[in-house]
Amino acid sequence: MTHTEFKEPKIGSTSWSQWVEENLVRAREIYEEATKNLSIITRKSILKANKESKFFISHLTLVDFICGLASLAVIGFASLFLLSGLSLIGYQVFLWMQSGIWSEFPIVVAFNFLFENTLPAQWLSNPESWIGLQKVVEWLMENIPLSVALIIPSIVTIGGMVCISGLAMAFRFYQFKKEDKN
Incomplete structure (x- = not known):
């Protein structure tokens, strides 16, 4: 050295x-x-x-615009889920600031509201088969917060659709450039 x-x-x-x-x-x-x-x-x-x-x-062709609108619709729908998850967290913070007690909203609360007296709810409350799966599903539904179940999949969906749309637009752009040269 x-x-x-x-x-x-x-x-x-x-x-x-x-x-x-x-x-x-x-x-x-x-x-x-x-x-x-x-x-x-x-x-x-x-x-x-x-x-x-x-x-x-x-x-761009009509098919391009239809695919673009479908992508925007999926992104918009996922954004609604993201907004609802963030709103739920805001509501929980509001209740916590009022009372000093954190209100938990597990997935099972929404499941019971949406699927009351249906076949999945009956299986979850009284399984006749697949008892191990029922225990896993029940544990997940009682321990995962509803806000997390709304926010994480919506972020993944939005990110995936943005990437796919960006790649599709880049592909079409270079396809148009190649056609224009010929």
Whole structure:
């Protein structure tokens, strides 16, 4: 391993305040140059993106719009579940701030409300077969909060649909570009 000596730069007869002032002037010049260049790059990028988006939208077909609307519908529906989960947490926080006691809302509360006197509810209360599965399902429904059961799947669904839609749009864009070259 080699050892390199570090030599401190010699400031000379200039005082510390003069050295700082000179470097601040240089820093200001660099900043002004960078902002000028970034504004030019940003302007060119926006113009290019506008041109490419007009090209892309003009080549879309009815099937593309239908698939896009279906994707937006799935994202919107999942967003409703996300909003309801966040609202439930907000309601729990409100009740907690009022009384100082955290109100639990496990999945079983919604299950009992929605599936009262149905076959799944009867199986869950009095199973004749698959007793081990019933115990697992019952434990999960009593221990997983309803807000978590609403929020996590909706985030996964929204993220998945955004990724799939982005990939589909990128594929179609390059497909249109390839057709345009031919």
